[in-house]
Amino acid sequence: MSNAYASPRGEPLLDVRDLKVHFPTPDGVVKAVDGLSFSVRRGETFGIVGESGSGKSVTCLTALGLINRKSAHIEGEVLFKGRDLLTLPQDELRKVRGKELAMIFQDPFACLHPMYRVGDQLVEAVQIHDDMSKKAARERVVEMLSAVGIPRPRERVRDYPHQYSGGMRQRAMIAMALLHNPDVLIADEPTTALDVTVQAQILELIERIKGEFQIGVILITHDLGVVADVAQTVMVMYAGRAMELGGRNEVFERPLHPYTWGLLESIPRVMSKGELLLPIEGSPPSLINVPAGCPFHPRCPHRFGPCDEERPAFKDRGGGHPEACHLTAEDKRKLWVEREAGRTKVAV
Amino acid sequence: MGRYVIRRLLWTVLVVLLVTLLTFVVFYVMPPGNPAIRFAGKQPTPELIAQVEKQFGLDRSLPEQYAHFLRRLFLGDGTECPLYLRPACAIEPVEEFVVLETPGCATGVSGCGWPGLGMSFDSRTAVRQELIERTPRTLSLIVGAAVIWLLLGVSIGVLSALKRRTIWDRLAMGFALFGISAPVFWLGLVALWIFTVKLPFAESMGTGYVEFGTDPVGWFTHLILPWTVLALLYAAFYARMTRGNLIDTMGEDYIRTARAKGLPERRVIFKHGLRASLTPIVTMFGLDVALLVGGAVITETVFNIQGLGNYAVQSAVSADLPAMTGVVVIVAFAVAFMNLVVDIVYAYLDPRVRYS
Numbered sequence: 001m002s003n004a005y006a007s008p009r010g011e012p013l014l015d016v017r018d019l020k021v022h023f024p025t026p027d028g029v030v031k032a033v034d035g036l037s038f039s040v041r042r043g044e045t046f047g048i049v050g051e052s053g054s055g056k057s058v059t060c061l062t063a064l065g066l067i068n069r070k071s072a073h074i075e076g077e078v079l080f081k082g083r084d085l086l087t088l089p090q091d092e093l094r095k096v097r098g099k100e101l102a103m104i105f106q107d108p109f110a111c112l113h114p115m116y117r118v119g120d121q122l123v124e125a126v127q128i129h130d131d132m133s134k135k136a137a138r139e140r141v142v143e144m145l146s147a148v149g150i151p152r153p154r155e156r157v158r159d160y161p162h163q164y165s166g167g168m169r170q171r172a173m174i175a176m177a178l179l180h181n182p183d184v185l186i187a188d189e190p191t192t193a194l195d196v197t198v199q200a201q202i203l204e205l206i207e208r209i210k211g212e213f214q215i216g217v218i219l220i221t222h223d224l225g226v227v228a229d230v231a232q233t234v235m236v237m238y239a240g241r242a243m244e245l246g247g248r249n250e251v252f253e254r255p256l257h258p259y260t261w262g263l264l265e266s267i268p269r270v271m272s273k274g275e276l277l278l279p280i281e282g283s284p285p286s287l288i289n290v291p292a293g294c295p296f297h298p299r300c301p302h303r304f305g306p307c308d309e310e311r312p313a314f315k316d317r318g319g320g321h322p323e324a325c326h327l328t329a330e331d332k333r334k335l336w337v338e339r340e341a342g343r344t345k346v347a348v
Numbered sequence: 349m350g351r352y353v354i355r356r357l358l359w360t361v362l363v364v365l366l367v368t369l370l371t372f373v374v375f376y377v378m379p380p381g382n383p384a385i386r387f388a389g390k391q392p393t394p395e396l397i398a399q400v401e402k403q404f405g406l407d408r409s410l411p412e413q414y415a416h417f418l419r420r421l422f423l424g425d426g427t428e429c430p431l432y433l434r435p436a437c438a439i440e441p442v443e444e445f446v447v448l449e450t451p452g453c454a455t456g457v458s459g460c461g462w463p464g465l466g467m468s469f470d471s472r473t474a475v476r477q478e479l480i481e482r483t484p485r486t487l488s489l490i491v492g493a494a495v496i497w498l499l500l501g502v503s504i505g506v507l508s509a510l511k512r513r514t515i516w517d518r519l520a521m522g523f524a525l526f527g528i529s530a531p532v533f534w535l536g537l538v539a540l541w542i543f544t545v546k547l548p549f550a551e552s553m554g555t556g557y558v559e560f561g562t563d564p565v566g567w568f569t570h571l572i573l574p575w576t577v578l579a580l581l582y583a584a585f586y587a588r589m590t591r592g593n594l595i596d597t598m599g600e601d602y603i604r605t606a607r608a609k610g611l612p613e614r615r616v617i618f619k620h621g622l623r624a625s626l627t628p629i630v631t632m633f634g635l636d637v638a639l640l641v642g643g644a645v646i647t648e649t650v651f652n653i654q655g656l657g658n659y660a661v662q663s664a665v666s667a668d669l670p671a672m673t674g675v676v677v678i679v680a681f682a683v684a685f686m687n688l689v690v691d692i693v694y695a696y697l698d699p700r701v702r703y704s
Contacts, residue, residue: 160700
């Protein structure tokens, strides 16, 4: 396997190996995920970063079996506690879903059924996996709502979703995901639809829960700031592929891929006042016609010989963690230092 | 919830009132010419016209006529009932009425009472009596058809949505296309031809209406064809609508949540998907049923059911103003009432409506 990066401790809980998710459409095959490998360990927050359409969500939905197997061509392995979720029969997978492997989504406004009480929706989630009386299930729901910080949970269980604020709905979703004490929590842009102050609270909540329940968290986001705050490991995705994967400090301080450089330069840093924001030129490629070679090469200022022909392997080229760029580790180090210097110089 | 119902109820009363005013204006104020002239025969004398005008109150001012119309409608017309329609059947002050012989008199049934809708120009019987006789027929037709089309339409729609792009979906949508395109008069006649001419159990399925009270089996067998024919058209619409709604709903985020928490697909569809996709159907259903009260004309005609739709057409053809007014008032009431029912059901189905 090309995934040479190894987290310092623990057995992987979720191990994705060479995952490919292709959707045949009348216009051509959409290669939403194209050869992706990573693993998540207990107690780890694994951040997946990338632009919209880079395959972050599809990866996780595939792991949960929420991508219709008939409409997609799926290859590879998703090993969860030793079982391959991709070959598990639907009925077995259903028992894993929501119990051992839980997911929360981007838009808490749309994720709860508008016509059922929040409490009833959570009670349903309890009862589907555990044989439990309605009363006992309700107790557990109240407890969990209280644990995620819903005030007066005993009264609020009777509310409908539209009576909750956005932050409360996301808390309720988190409570729903935690009802069965899962091993892995997948959070798909959990804070994108929320106010900044609420964002911080939700992230804090997820972090606290991760510690309390000793679970693995996959945090999908396009917001590098969020990843920098809470993730231990970061994977940068582009056009359905991993561009770079490493510990948070490594990726943020010694990034190796020109795409990661672009991402880092396009976000404002509070501490570096007056610094220029440099957007990445161009736009993400169509997933039907992914550029040959490195998918990022049309937008890459450092492209050279092999970039438009040969797909760069995802491996450690001596930079300390795996990445997918033809440049040598030495070149990368030099280029990044130059770019950093140029950026601050312009600002001064 | 209680306050909501009361508020809606008051609105309904207001709407019905407005409709009566509109009806009155449309039928009594706007048409040119004097209805009394048409009524009084081929060569009416001025005296006769005056007499007719007096009899029907056409000589009074319009506001007076409307006030009279309203009073009759809400308080009944027992006090001003023509003598010949009273049970005693006293045909005394002859000159006051143009026609003496009436069916009301013969059977001794009074046509008057609440709600008073006046006398038909055509038959000189009370419109109210006519409507009382016809309404159960139309309601029998509508209720039976509604049950069939709801069951048929929704289940076909669900099947079609879940088996999208399979042979089942194609068949179901082919049926819908047929149901929508086939005219009711053609379908009705074909059904009659097949079941009463070509097949042996002809007798029991013929046209006409058998009263439920006298012969429940006959009521059912005589209605099964009209029910089916009328239901087919609506079932087709409902199937398409259910299909579209369910397909949309199944793409919603909360359906993904339901799946993500590990619910079996059956439960995802029937508890989470169907619930949300049926609410627009409720609205459509209420209005469709209400409009059929006066609108099942073709079905009633083909199967010779002397219902309200039939009466509406007859009275329109003969410019029988009180009869038309009567039908309109009934239909307006039905629409307003079904609207109220729909709103209440909707508030029950969708909590977001309840609190806003």
